[in-house]
Amino acid sequence: MKTTSQVLSATELFVRNHLEGSEPGHDWSHVQRVYNTAMLLSARLEADTFVVALASLLHDVGDAKFHDGDETIGPELIKSFLLSQEIEESVFKEVMYIIENMSFRKSSYFQNEKSLEFKIVQDADRLDSIGAIGIARAFSFGGYKRRPFHVPGLVYDEDNKSVTYQSGKSPTIYHFYEKLLLIKDMMNTAPAREMAEQRHQYMLDFLEQFYKEWEGL
Numbered sequence: 642m643k644t645t646s647q648v649l650s651a652t653e654l655f656v657r658n659h660l661e662g663s664e665p666g667h668d669w670s671h672v673q674r675v676y677n678t679a680m681l682l683s684a685r686l687e688a689d690t691f692v693v694a695l696a697s698l699l700h701d702v703g704d705a706k707f708h709d710g711d712e713t714i715g716p717e718l719i720k721s722f723l724l725s726q727e728i729e730e731s732v733f734k735e736v737m738y739i740i741e742n743m744s745f746r747k748s749s750y751f752q753n754e755k756s757l758e759f760k761i762v763q764d765a766d767r768l769d770s771i772g773a774i775g776i777a778r779a780f781s782f783g784g785y786k787r788r789p790f791h792v793p794g795l796v797y798d799e800d801n802k803s804v805t806y807q808s809g810k811s812p813t814i815y816h817f818y819e820k821l822l823l824i825k826d827m828m829n830t831a832p833a834r835e836m837a838e839q840r841h842q843y844m845l846d847f848l849e850q851f852y853k854e855w856e857g858l
Contacts, residue, residue: 645691648726652698655722659702664785666778667701671769675700678836679765683758685832692732692758695723696739697765716741739763745770745820748827760829767824768833772840775821776847783813790814791855817848 643651660669679697683690699719719740723733735758742751743763755763770778783790791814811819825841828834 642727648728649691649694649698651726652695652722656698656702659718664782666781666785667704671778672698672701674769674774675762675765678768679762682761682765682830682832686757686761686830688757688761689735692735692739693761695728695732695736696743696758696762699723699736700740700743700762700766712741712744712746735759755829757830761833764829764833767827768836768840771821771824771837772843775840776844779816779821780813783816788813791851793855814848814851817844 656672657669660667660672663669676694676697679693680690682688683693699722702715702718702722704715716737720737723736735756739756739759739762742753743759743766745767748763769775780790789812792812795812795815821844822841825834825837828837
């Protein structure tokens with residue numbers, strides 16, 4: 642059986658190869674940030690670092706947003722890889738469970754139990770979606786999809802979600818209201834909530850400045 646170090650080295654190589662040439666908001670740098678944050682949270686909360694490391698490194702393999710919303714592609718790729726590493730079955734099952742259920746879309750209806758490791762990886766990924774990096778990632782993806790920055794008069798309507806960010810029809814600023822500004826209140830762990838508060842405020846300050854500059858003020 643491979644050592645933990647060997648499995649993690651193989652995992653990093655697998656993820657790097659898979660994400661080569663990816664859109665900047667979902668590339669290896671994103672994975673590194675999520676991994677680093679997850680490791681920080683894991684140390685503070687005394688979680689299983691091996692499970693957290695694997696799940697955080699693998700979480701964006703086969704991201705559904707780059708496969709017409711198909712959320713089955715990523716888990717299948719990851720499953721095949723993990724089976725080749727011959728890790729313990731309990732670790733395999735936990736990593737797959739985290740990856741298959743941690744997405745923002747699934748969070749709207751996911752009611753099952755979350756392990757501490759699940760909470761940590763989900764929090765780390767969410768934290769990278771907000772703050773300065775979150776703003777940069779939003780506009781990077783918007784540019785990748787050739788979306789406008791802003792459409793004056795288009796207001797997010799909670800009761801009418803026909804115009805959605807994933808559909809490719811909405812401006813990047815719209816994404817703040819349908820997702821980014823909601824994330825602060827979705828954190829699972831206390832340390833992540835502390836980090837989210839500052840990043841959330843940064844986005845509010847950015848939006849205030851953005852609207853001023855949009856009007857030429």
